[in-house]
Amino acid sequence: MNIHLLHDIVFYLLYAMAAIVTFIAIERIIFYAFTIRQARLCLQGDQAPNAKSVVADMVLPLQAAELRKASRNQMEDLAESGYIKVRTQLVHHLWALDTIVTAAPLLGLVGTIFGIIDTFAALASSGISDPSAVSAGIGTALYATALGIGVALYGLIFYNLFHNRVERISDKIKLIILKFSGTQASAQ
Template identity: 40%
Template sequence: MNTPAIVSRVAFVLTVAAPAASLVAQQQPPSPSPATAPSLWELVVQGGLMMIPIALCSLIALAVAVERWVALRPKAVVPPGALKGLDRAVASAEDPVKAALAYCRKHPSPLAQVLQAGMERAGEPLERIERAIAEAGERAAFELSRRLRTLSVIGSVAPLLGLLGTIFGLISAFQTIAVSSNALGKPEMFAGGIYEALTTTAAGLLVAIPAVILHNYFLARIEHLLVKLDDAASTFLRTHAAALSPPAHDSVHSVAPRLEPQHVA
């Protein structure tokens, strides 16, 4: 076997094959990099202009929820020590009505407002006392239900804003198909419009669902607080009927009217 001849042939093959392999490697497209999940800001940007009102709705709903959460604490509506404090004020005073009124003004709360309205009419005709207590109960219910309508409106409007963004996104996608003859063969050309459509729909639902849940939760809490308010006020006036006055006691049939869902303001 002629070893030098074999070596020379192998060297010749390697010399010819190396440039060809290099040329093939240059012609091959680079491997695509792995896709990364978009950030929250990228999702907002891809959603288009309709994401702006949806984001505003989310901020308003959050602010209302925090404010109502603080305002609807049970101890803020019916303070735990209010009845005991009123009992001490009435028991140690020569004029129980004036003492109770002074205590209510010093420690304001929905319970104190309702009691104050009835005691201010002590000694007057029964109709006036009943009217004063009913009006105070209605005012208390209105104050407790403030801004709940905002959550209800956001729960209804946010999905519609998302749907409107979906329509805009689909219009953009079909417009791209209409103006480009080869768009159907390149889905990336109109995928942006569909991406925008899906993003706004999801964003609208993500804002609306918590808003509806919070609205119903706060409504149930208000109804519970009004029952506690009515019970506490009625208990106090029955206990001190002799010290206050019969009209103020007899008028307490329903101090805090029940709040119906359709009347929430």
């Protein structure tokens, strides 16, 4: 078994994890910015939400139910199901960030172990007992741990940022629900 190859594979996996974090971060930043803007416009009453937005997925059914003169219970059920649907869209892909934050340091340690095994195997086969050769090999092996921790920190920053955004957007969505379902409730 070629341990050096396994060590390299760990590096490629860690680079792939960093790329996935970057992709998710870009997608979520755009999504959250658009959603916050739509929610703010809807709350201010300046503009109806864009038909393809998360906010519209909630507001339009509530408005239709209001036009149908739906009962208070129907409005509450509609608002609750809409909130659950929106919440699911808000946390989309965050599980992947959480998994990467957890797995990257562990994968980095596995890469370090493979690197140390490779170093000792090379030393044993060549019979070198020079301490500088050993320390150079171990130093190279530790790069995997450093990369794993770096990827985890990179992912953790975005995970915490997005978790905060989800909470802020959820609060705005709750206000929108109250705004659009409260009109019907006060009429009854």
